[in-house]
Amino acid sequence: MKNKDVADILERMGTLLEIKGEIVFKTRAYLKAAETIKYLPEDIETVRKENRLTDIPGIGKALAEKIAEYLDGGVMTAYQELIKEIPEGLLEVVDIPSIGPKKAKLFFEHLNIASVADLRKAVEGEKLQGLAGIQERTIAKIVRGLKIVQEGQARMNLGVATKVAEEFISILRKLPAVKEIAAAGSLRRGCETVRDIDILVDSTRPQEVMDVFVHLPQVKSINAHGETKSSILTKDNVQVDLRVVDSNSFGAALLYFTGSKDFNIKLRQIAIKKEMLVNEYGIFSVSARQEKMLAGKTERDCFAVLGLPFIPPEMREEFGFGELVVDQKIPTLIELSDIQGDLHVHSTWSDGHDTIAQMAQKARELGYQYVAVSDHSPRLRVAGGVSPEDLKKKKKEIDTINKKFEDFYVLFGTEVEIDTQGNLDYNNKILSEFDIVIAAIHRGFDQSPQQLTKRLVKACQNKYVHVIAHPTGIHIGKREPYRFDFKEVCAAAIDHKVFLEINAFPVRLDLNGANVYRARQYGVQFVINTDAHRTDHMDFMRFGVTTARHGWLTKKDVLNTASYDELMKSLKK
Ligand SMILES: [Zn+2]
Ligand SMILES: [Zn+2]
Structure with missing residues (x-):
């Protein structure tokens, strides 16, 4: 192809x-x-x-x-x-x-x-x-x-990294010599950007696996071709490292190479207190005269001998350590299957590629109960924002589509511009007619942190606003996040029952894991949206869920895990 x-x-x-x-x-x-x-x-x-x-x-x-x-x-x-x-x-x-x-x-x-x-x-x-x-x-x-x-x-974004890793894993998995295979590193932890791809294989015939790996058509150059470790560069200049370990050490190696570095240090400290030693080969008792291997086959075994519950890879970051150590309670993190709908997608009414009917069809294929078609407002002229007159036509189109379904709902939404003064691009009369109002900043990133904070807080204070989209404005590899008082905006969001978005679009992933973790500690509620501009983009939801997991979110922290009825109740202010 x-x-x-x-x-x-x-x-x-x-x-x-x-x-x-x-x-x-x-x-x-x-x-x-x-x-x-x-x-x-x-x-x-x-x-x-x-x-x-x-x-x-x-x-x-x-x-x-x-x-x-x-x-x-x-x-x-x-x-x-x-x-x-x-x-x-x-x-x-x-x-x-x-x-x-x-x-x-x-x-x-x-x-x-x-x-x-x-x-x-x-x-x-x-x-x-x-x-x-x-x-x-x-x-x-x-x-x-x-x-x-x-x-x-x-560093590449999580979406690119996932694609590269899955391509290699799906090929290598088919080899008879491969018993088990998994990605490790920051990719497995769900970081929004990843430097290189680490893949681990459980096999007794490492040479065979290595030979296939370094000669795959995706490979541009070979950095190292060893017996148990090889490293290549893909045609897109992504470094992929492959390690082969044996079954008895697979769990220990996965734990070790998943990291984070700080998390590994933490584990070593816990091990020392128990007279144990942790490394990439296993967990060993050092109290007896002879070193004895206690665990290594699976990660779960390794955690268990250290007296710890299984800690999901996404939670192995420094920012959560305080909570992890204090009570050792592991929350049940949100899963992709918990998601009941997507509340921020675009259609041909603004800069989307596909019609409302096509976006709805895709949402149904994904097993959702609802989708909100939240097109841009007029001020974002480059994105063909919807004029107040056209909104009536758009609403009519949605009503017609909704008549066809008994168990699925298209919501009438908008992604309304927050202007440089913090005012919204539609008046309150118009805003009151939407099922969901998402407010967003697309311009004036250069303002002072005070001005930007004021704009975001003012948007939260509008009683028709439900969501702040991509709250920091980052565009991975292109634009830094704009600076504002994060805590103050979180407080405003909580006070006015506004949900902060985790934008799942791979170049955004905004809020990111660390910000989600912080906002969650303040008490913020979230929504995970794809910001899809075509039907395929709705598949990005998984990256938003990973980011939510990275920030320790459970199902109940996220608006769009709700059923349609619960959702509509939550959107009433
Ligand atoms: Zn936007
Ligand atoms: Zn958007």
Whole structure:
């Protein structure tokens, strides 16, 4: 399946043309075609073989020829010609926050900046100063952007990491030599970002497993190929480490390599008091003259000999230690199957790709009782916010769909803009008509922490607001969270019965695990939403649930674990 490759090259082409300064009409054609092919439900190679490329919406004759050339021979001449003019390295430059195609072009033409490395050098050498339209403020933003990107490249988001890990695990699991296999590390703990992937295998024939692993087609280069440990780099530059251990040590190794480092230190301290030793091979008694292995087969066994209940991987973080040690009560964490609906999805009424009916259909497939179609409000013009007149039509459409179902409900929702003063984008009369009102900040991130706090608190105080969406505004790898008084906003949310969102979209995961943990301690209630802009995105719910588990949430902490009737009661203020 080459859909992703074709989508990638078209997207690169579109962006390079943007930098070149081509007309919007032309560049957008490439970007739209890329998006369509990325989500095409069938194999693009089949479509090509059957000469049906021009049947794909948005693919004209000229584009079809380029795609066919690429699929048949692995090159696209137009692309090769273009990168002679506009270096490929500029694609990464455009991706730096606050640098768009226009600035990339300016830097390239005046300073010959053709890569992120060039840009970094130019910034350090103070070469950007004095360029037309580039002020000190802009440069400061670029410096910050470079830092975020550097950190983002070192760590991938939970969604990407899960996909990579599951791909390797599903292949290796099929090998007869593999008895058990699991991901460890920060991925297993449910961290919102992950540096590299650790996989553990239980096998008595390690060499066999290693040989298959390092020669998989996903592998770009081999860092190490040992008897029990190998390390590779994927084509997307993700490091994957594989360790093989034997059955007697599998649990101990899983415990050890899951971490966190601080958690392992904690376990060692507990072990010392009991005259035991913990390492990746097992738990040993050191009191007798001879070292004796007490546990190692499963994690549960290991915890048990240490006198501990099973602690879920998501709870093995430093931020929860206080509670863990004091009473050792382990809450029953929320599960994906507890989720009864998604309260923040978009439709074609704003910037969503799919209709309300399609989103509802997907929600039903997921076994949900309800979905709230919460489109943007008019002020977010880039996202095609819904005007008050159109809201009436949207409501009518929802009513019609609801008539078809007896046991499923589409809620009339909105993601209303919180403006720079903390006012909402619809008046109270309009707000009162929604089933659910989600308030969100999408602009004015640069304000002072005091101003941002004021905006969020003021939104909570509006009696029609139920939820604050993606409360910190982080965009992993692109934008830092905006700064505000977290405690004060949590207090306002509690006072006014506003739920804070755990946005499950993998580049957001906002609130993150540590923030959820803090907010939960203050007494905040939560909702887990996907912010889906197309039906497929509704599958991101699992990452939101993992994040909730990372913050120690149980079913009762989360609004959308409620049945429809309970939900509607909770939404009445
Ligand atoms: Zn939003
Ligand atoms: Zn949204």
